[in-house]
Amino acid sequence: MKSTEIAKLAGVSRSTVSRVINGYSNVPPETRRRVMDVVEKYGYSPNNAARNLAGKPSRIVGLFIVDLDETSENIIHASPFYSAFLTYAADRLQQKGYQLLVSVIKNRMQMKNILNMFQENMVSGGIFMGDLVPSSILKALSDAHCTSILINQRESVNYPGILTANTENYWGAYEAVNTLIENGHKRIAHIAGSIDKSSTRERFEGYRDCLLKNGIPFEENLVVKMNIHREENGYWAAKQIFANNQGRLPTAIFSSNDLLALGAMRALGDMGFRIPQDVSIIGFDNTEISRFTTPPLSTVAASVEKLSNLAIDNLVALVEGKECLRQNLKLEEFEVIVRESILNINAPETPTDI
């Protein structure tokens, strides 16, 4: 079925069919009805390749997962955050009549190719996750009107047409550390991520500032920076922290994400420390797994679903030409989830000891 046939059956021209399909106003209700009847009867839907070629934006959004680190496994499997975001995004887009094209970006050439995808109307919006997208690319995207959104990459950006969406990393981290302090901990280590990306940098800053605000000195050697997408890195980070602090061991760890926390828990076990009796630990992200660890891992939860919805809703609005109220979005809600991985070391002696 093509528009010519619909036109013939409805007794109008292709132009009119096109106007009806695209919902233009300059066609009287009676004509519209006649055309729509035929369209519905034959289940006609216009050919997308032809529409795109003729200049119509496509209803496809590209999800670009940037993974420039050749040494690591593919980050989409490694980190549950990505696959969760991806599935929520696909779902939300579906509801709005869009589809999701998933693309893993391994090098700068593939990055350049994204511009082509926009110019060809293959995608009309982009979502960027993973490794930091360089400013030069952001500028190129903005100049070429490639409407896009960065997820947990930068705190803010002001290239026109480029949005950012972030979770409340700073205060989330701050409150995680505050929770440890409320439980009597003073010597708190941090397994951190890269400072390039705002998400992990802000988590680090929240950690540091919370210590200082509570009169606890910040110590460089209680912090280890790691690539956040590998559980093993959490293992090695914990080993390193404990090796560097013989005699003044930390009583608690704040880990930049749950995945690293998992590795750290294994390391603590191997070193003969019990959780939480010897060391308390809290992660970030509230990934599925955190509920099931032994003991269950405390963590900071910011809904991936809500972040995804926030991002998709604003991106699609911008793609569709609606006024964009805020360029730099933040999901402010978060929750510190305290599970059994934290011990209150201020707790009064147990009755039996009295």
Added chain:
Amino acid sequence: MKSTEIAKLAGVSRSTVSRVINGYSNVPPETRRRVMDVVEKYGYSPNNAARNLAGKPSRIVGLFIVDLDETSENIIHASPFYSAFLTYAADRLQQKGYQLLVSVIKNRMQMKNILNMFQENMVSGGIFMGDLVPSSILKALSDAHCTSILINQRESVNYPGILTANTENYWGAYEAVNTLIENGHKRIAHIAGSIDKSSTRERFEGYRDCLLKNGIPFEENLVVKMNIHREENGYWAAKQIFANNQGRLPTAIFSSNDLLALGAMRALGDMGFRIPQDVSIIGFDNTEISRFTTPPLSTVAASVEKLSNLAIDNLVALVEGKECLRQNLKLEEFEVIVRESILNINAPETPTDI
């Protein structure tokens, strides 16, 4: 950059540029070189919409996640198998120069629309997961040359151009149950999925046949069928099994997947049973979470990555017109992973009792 400009710069016609780009043989090396130099210099890549419209197949594969059950949450989030498969598939396709378009199918109309996507050269291959795709649709896909593969849906299909890929569900289940039997269990319950889909039906059959082979009668009321995508269903299934078998409680459970097993473990805890001292349990899929439960859950592992690779490799080969050796694929490798959720109830008395 468009082909006309490349043609001008290389001093040839658009036709020749097209021939070079498409790697046709009837162009002498010298001309090819001259064209390629210009192509590379300007980073030209042909417009996909135009190619598709002109009849070239696209390098996009659609992943259609069928979810007709209106009552449930979206199954892609619910079940870790889907998001794992999806990410591996995106990765493997990327390596072959393809991209993945993710689409959630909520009703028959969207299902029909898939045919359009093929006809418009939007996608040149399809992967179907989730709820069973009706035969009528399979026939339509086959007739319209929509090369596709069904994942864990049907044991076999013989419509031309439609493949199936399955894990070794029957023997995986058989060996899981056999492991329980080897550990002295005789009264073994089963939390099953729908019998429509081959994956869950075969797991049920493996369970049943293993019992019979070992001289253990099969009892209907030790089996409960559930939608496999919700943890709660595992909870209710376990409750129901124990309620129906007062006085002759099972000593072990084989669950059709890990997600249901998780729910069952919670139910056992709530009913005051200890795992594995009172009840042993084994799941299926070896999802990430299974390593972290308390106690760690025994399970059957068939690599999602290998299944995904098997499916993608064969689908792409068929899409590209290569001879297809086998239409119904099976990933035969699997492994029963025994963790602490299984107790050997044949074990000799402990020394202290002697």
Added chain:
DNA sequence: CTGAAAGCGCTTACAG
């Protein structure tokens, strides 16, 4: 309000 016509950027018989 509506149709005829040009144009989107490719590919592919066809003719030479």
Added chain:
DNA sequence: CTGAAAGCGCTTACAG
């Protein structure tokens, strides 16, 4: 081996 031309199925000024 190579170019001129038709065609893929739409959209959109343009003219009326």
